[in-house]
Amino acid sequence: MADAQAEGEGTRCVGCGGRVKTLFVQYSPGNIRLMKCDNCKAVADPYIECEFMIILIDLILHKTRAYRHILFNELSMGSSVDKGILYRSTLIHIALDAFRISFSKGNRAEGASSRSISSTISNCIEVVGDALLGNIIFMAMLFLGVRFILKLSFDVTRYRDVLFAVIISSYFKLFLFTMMVWEFPSSVILIVEMFVLSSNVVALRVVSQFPKAHCFGVCFMAHAAKYLTETWILRKP
Numbered sequence: 001m002a003d004a005q006a007e008g009e010g011t012r013c014v015g016c017g018g019r020v021k022t023l024f025v026q027y028s029p030g031n032i033r034l035m036k037c038d039n040c041k042a043v044a045d046p047y048i049e050c051e052f053m054i055i056l057i058d059l060i061l062h063k064t065r066a067y068r069h070i071l072f073n074e075l076s077m078g079s080s081v082d083k084g085i086l087y088r089s090t091l092i093h094i095a096l097d098a099f100r101i102s103f104s105k106g107n108r109a110e111g112a113s114s115r116s117i118s119s120t121i122s123n124c125i126e127v128v129g130d131a132l133l134g135n136i137i138f139m140a141m142l143f144l145g146v147r148f149i150l151k152l153s154f155d156v157t158r159y160r161d162v163l164f165a166v167i168i169s170s171y172f173k174l175f176l177f178t179m180m181v182w183e184f185p186s187s188v189i190l191i192v193e194m195f196v197l198s199s200n201v202v203a204l205r206v207v208s209q210f211p212k213a214h215c216f217g218v219c220f221m222a223h224a225a226k227y228l229t230e231t232w233i234l235r236k237p
Helices: 052-060 064-074 082-104 109-114 117-148 156-168 171-180 187-208 212-235
Strands: 024-028 031-034
Touching: 052 064, 064 156, 064 187, 082 117, 082 156, 082 171, 082 187, 082 212, 117 156, 117 212, 156 187, 171 187, 187 212
Parallel strands: none
Antiparallel strands: 024 031
């Protein structure tokens, strides 16, 4: 009998958020038994047997159970496994912001042929720099909010978990890739950002276990600072 995730560092019950040692016991390939949480006595993580589309729908519906499954049990937040995921996700996050800024500036692909190679490279560097600046402001305000609104004492691991949750919960930014193929009105960008804000609030609530109003205040402050920074960037000559 093989015991899967028997010593999981960050595995949690998706219902109550309590730590669990084992999510399931595997007797043979394809034959598993889901374990119950010692705290709430319910199955610790029923999403283990669910298709990805069901999990995705619950994420879109902002169900905290789905966020706990992804952050703690699927991506192993709080363990050494999540470091590589955080770095890659952050790079993708910045790249998507750079594309959004480029789109907002009107730098569409059809105009690329009229520019020289040096001009295109210079423009790409400028857009990436703008995206970096916006994200630095965003992260600074996020951590300030966590420190002074949620009043969490400074701890590198705890703050990294907050950043991890916020970056991962910004998954809806991937929708921006479709704008490279199909034409969408610019208002779609605002809709995507509003969805990302609400998703960040749920993820922060799952990680910090603070009331929704406090988490909304932190996320709104960070997004507002980022928005004002990017508005100033877009108005530069």
